[in-house]
Amino acid sequence: MSHPVLSVSASYALALRAALEAAGNQNYRPGTLFVVATPIGNLADISLRALHVLQLADVVACEDTRHTQALLRAYGIDKTPAQLLAVHQHNEAQGAQVVVERLQQGARVAYVSDAGTPAISDPGARLVQAVRLAHLPVVPLPGASSVITALSAAGIAPGIQQHGEFVFVGFLPSKTTERQTAVAALAGELRAVVLLEAPHRIEALATALATLGTRQLTVGRELTKQFEDIANLAAQDFPAWLAQDANRLRGEFALVLHPVAAPQAAAADTRVLQLLLAELPLKTAVKLAADITGEPRNALYEQALQLKKPAA
Known part of the structure; x- marks a missing residue:
């Protein structure tokens, strides 16, 4: 899901300094892919560690370079066009190989989708898979998710x-x-x-x-x-x-x-058991009903006996 990059009047200079203080002494190994969650709408929903990694990254891979450049500049982070790499749903397989090559050269690469957590409905999963298959480290930075x-x-x-x-x-x-x-x-x-x-x-x-x-x-x-x-x-x-x-x-x-309420769920479980009993022996029906519904087999067996009584 995407969102417009909002212009902000307040400076993020204090946030960038806080990010350095809070996260700067941690280990950010070269040759690592950082999967960075970004806000789904409100720009203030960015983590301090995300701000620090986005500053530190040698390359920022992203869905849309123009969108991401505007997002970074809203936080006071400047990246050159050469530091931004488009990796989206239409080129993710090829883009992943470019990222792998940069990681093998020792670059720190941050990946962001247009909004929220990458690889959750957005691109990113193929990229992470390619990096894993190359035996390179992946570090997730949690944050906003719709x-x-x-x-x-x-x-x-x-x-x-x-x-x-x-x-x-x-x-x-x-x-x-x-x-x-x-x-x-x-x-x-x-x-x-x-x-x-x-x-x-x-x-x-x-x-x-x-x-x-x-x-x-x-x-x-x-x-x-x-x-x-x-x-x-x-x-x-x-x-x-x-x-x-x-x-x-x-x-x-x-x-x-929302989940189905308990009485409705019980009725659905009973219906499954009834359908199976109509076609299968009792023990087989109970076993399959337990597999399908997740209900305890003993309880289903007792219920099956009750359902069989009218037929007897």
């Missing part, structure tokens, strides 16, 4: 799902039929699901998600930015929520489809 930011605002309480599990899906297919099929699959996903969407496709996504009825949805629009908007609503109400204000169609979206 995925985690959206989850933190969703209010999914402990106990609704096991161990806080969630599924990151990202962008659904753009074609209507494929998108509808993907949403139908999400209906059977009991865990929380994180989705991303662009403004020009959000209405189509809202229409598709509305088929999930009363399942709760947290909509994060323009997260961390000036016109941030976070709403909790039923999936079926999402299209109407968008239609209430034309401004809601603007900006980037991160959405959390």
Whole structure:
């Protein structure tokens, strides 16, 4: 997800000095790839270690050199055009080999995506893989992520799902039929699901998600930015929520489809067991149901016996 680089009136000179004080005495080995998270909107959401590494880097690899140059200059960091290397989704394989060569020559290379944490829906994974295969070190610098930011605002309480599990899906297919099929699959996903969407496709996504009825949805629009908007609503109400204000169609979206509530999850587990019992011997059905649902086999066995009683 990208964001406009905002001009700032306050100087980041103090932040750069603080970055040097806080992170300057750490070890930043030559020949290392630093995977650096950058803000998803609010420029102040940059870590001190990220600022220090971006200053220190011999090369900054990035999705868009013009965007990254503007971002660096907003922080008072100057890099020459020769120090910026474009590595994006269309050239990542070739760009990764250039990065590997620079690392082998002893350069410190920082990689940033246009916004947020690289390799999470953004480019970066192929680059990291290539560097790993070359037996060169990779150091991640954590920071902003629209995925985690959206989850933190969703209010999914402990106990609704096991161990806080969630599924990151990202962008659904753009074609209507494929998108509808993907949403139908999400209906059977009991865990929380994180989705991303662009403004020009959000209405189509809202229409598709509305088929999930009363399942709760947290909509994060323009997260961390000036016109941030976070709403909790039923999936079926999402299209109407968008239609209430034309401004809601603007900006980037991160959405959390909440986990299925416990009674609904139990009903879904029972349905799985019923379908298996109709086709398989009891023990085999119980084993497969345990594998599919994650429920204890003993509990499913007792439930299966109860389901078999009417037939007896």
